[in-house]
Amino acid sequence: MFRRIRKTILCLCLIPIFLSMTFSYRITESLYRTIPEKLVLPVETGITQASYDVIVAGTDPEGIMAAISAARNGLKVLLVDGRNRTILGGLMTLGWLNSLDLNKAPVNYRLWDKAVFLDKGLFQEWYEGIRGTSFDVNHAANLFHRMVAAEPNIDLVMNTREMAPIMEGHNAVGMRIVKADGTEERVNSKAIIDATQDADIAAAAGAEYTMGREDLGDPNSEMAVTLVFKLSGVTSEVWDELKHHKNTGYDDRSIWGYQEAREYVSSKPKRVKIRSLNIGRQDGDTILINTMQIYGIHPLEPASVQEGLRIGEEEAPLIVDYLKKNFKEFSSLEFAGTAPELYVRETRHIRGEYRLTMADLMQNRDQWDAIAYGSYQVDIQSPNSSNTGAILMSPKQYGVPFRCLVPLKVDGLLVVGRSASFDTLPHGSARVIPLGMATGQAAGAAVKLALERGVSLRDMSRSKDDISELRKRLMQQGMDLRMRHFATPEYAKHKDYPGLLAAVSLGLTIGGYDNKGWALDEASDPKRFAYQLRVVQKKYPEFLSRELEPAALAAESVKRPLTLKQAASMLAMVANAQVVGKNAEEALLAKGWLKQDTLNLISRKDKLTNGDTFMLIRDVLQYGLGVTFI
Structure with missing residues (x-):
């Protein structure tokens, strides 16, 4: 009898292990497709009415999530692009940034190796569709297209020549849109969500902002831009060789390392160089590499952007030749082109009702009006060829206030994504796309609540009752707005911690990935x-x-x-x-x-x-x- 019970217990114990192995295998199997998807262009509806509840400007991931959130909250939405694009996804699908900088929750991973993400919500829904830390850009674009097409409340207009806010005093009341055929339409709206990469609509509406590192006294500096390039000829055997290079990290779809690549000498040392490689696997036989750093580009000036593309297009084949000659893992691969758009990390930083600070990240501070949470390391890319950039520190978890989305001096408008109200240094963490997608979801729900209650977005940002209701709704709609509990960091116990807060905020010291580089003693x-x-x-x-x-x-x-x-x-x-x-x-x-x-x-x-x-x-x-x- 005892032996039979013991066997039964053993079998019951093995079932979850077997199921876990099977589930893990299926997920891994679904991560990669030998035949890549064909790109399916989004279905445009055009502008179907004279007035909308909300206009979402910008078709980067942050804007897509804002539009879907607003639509699922019952609002009529116009999602409009202003960068001559024909597909959705912006930086991910046209800038080819196909490796995700993820905000992982500060939980114990020893017994469970599947990442637990902060925020969840629409980002998690999209992530479950791509299944991997890196993804195929066609697959990602098609997923965005399907998600938008599934929402009957969204009208979509792509490939516009120009878009600008319509103002009544300090109130944004609509947008002027010049379509691809040159015709102009003036569309009214009860609110605007600016999801453009550079907060173009907010700036045109008169919102205050700083540029680049201006808040550090260096207004002419901002992080380098990047042109991602593609290599073909990647087989399963080649991928395995790439993964097992010395001192290199990897998972099923991503590789990071190859620090020796930094020794590459570019054709224009003052304008372009490379750092360690970030490699994202696509479906089929290609990989995308994020490594190039291009300096002296002013992303708000079209001529300068074209110069950046030209510099990158000329340098990319030279970088590939270097990799092929110096790393045997690359020897059989071939250069297969560059991204259609530059990866721009930093331009405007809007001044909002609250400005995220380095002290917020150092103290892992929760906020009473937190509508998203971040934990990604503070990654400051180099602003010029003589500066190597740095990881300032790694927060555990910090709250992003709703007030960061509300610009000063402009009403009826929210800013989501990397140009929201963040100081330049914490922006090094808060700029990552998954966090931006969470702010987009929050913005869409916020517009619904503000219209329901008959309050302005600014007044709502100052009301604890309204924000409490917003957070409640966001959690009901799939977001995770819990602040985890974790031990106080060792650096925060040091007698000189108040001085460290000042030094980090001023960019005087670097903690690194492990927060041990301060060298206080x-x-x-x-x-x-x-x-x-x-x-x-x-x-x-x-x-x-x-x-x-x-x-x-x-x-x-x-x-x-x-x-x-x-x-x-x-x-x-x-x-x-x-x-x-x-x-x-x-x-x-x-x-x-x-x-x-x-x-x-x-x-x-x-x-x-x-x-x-x-x-x-x-x-x-x-x-x-x-x-x-x-």
């Missing part, structure tokens, strides 16, 4: 501190107006420890603080720009650490200028 030196002050001066030139003495930047200064006396003197100098009859430390204390509690935390005044210097900078900015990083 490592000794600083005069040269390092001088360069940090010069970075801060860029952001606050009126307050920190004086240049440092050349001696502070001398090469030999790196060999000496930084003392408190030196640091205080340098701070007083750049802040133009008058030191009369006192040393600099006493003068800054007397002004209230340094606090004694901060100085008491310094264990060695003859050998300051990085953490000490961050705290000094934080004090001077907070108590001298009134700037806080919390």
